[in-house]
Amino acid sequence: MCRKLTRDERRTIRKLVTGGCANYDSEYGCLPLDCPCYMLDKCWTGAYCRYFREAVLPLAPMLESAITGEGAAPASRPCAVCGRSFLPEGRQTYCSETCKVEGNRRKSRERVRKMREKTGGGRYD
Numbered sequence: 001m002c003r004k005l006t007r008d009e010r011r012t013i014r015k016l017v018t019g020g021c022a023n024y025d026s027e028y029g030c031l032p033l034d035c036p037c038y039m040l041d042k043c044w045t046g047a048y049c050r051y052f053r054e055a056v057l058p059l060a061p062m063l064e065s066a067i068t069g070e071g072a073a074p075a076s077r078p079c080a081v082c083g084r085s086f087l088p089e090g091r092q093t094y095c096s097e098t099c100k101v102e103g104n105r106r107k108s109r110e111r112v113r114k115m116r117e118k119t120g121g122g123r124y125d
Helices: 007-020 048-061 059-067 095-120
Strands: none
Touching: 007 059, 048 095, 059 095
């Protein structure tokens, strides 16, 4: 069953083709076909380049499960700071180092605020 690709799926496919496909050249397009790569203008699910499907698509497991519908979707988790979904490695809570720094800063601020309330405000009288 074919469906229209979402904007994020098309963007991810473009990034995968331009960054990870060994058959793609920005000047010549698809090297084996000697024409522009049709994966860059893909709008519908269905037929995919065999090399892309077997070698490049596994680099993005969430996209692969969404497009092919095969297997269970990997357990993604929303980032605690920015809300983007990502594939966690172990007990990872944040999607990037930037979000990790911001999340730790927020936790520290909240912890110190609670400590000040508990000890009477921490004011000098």
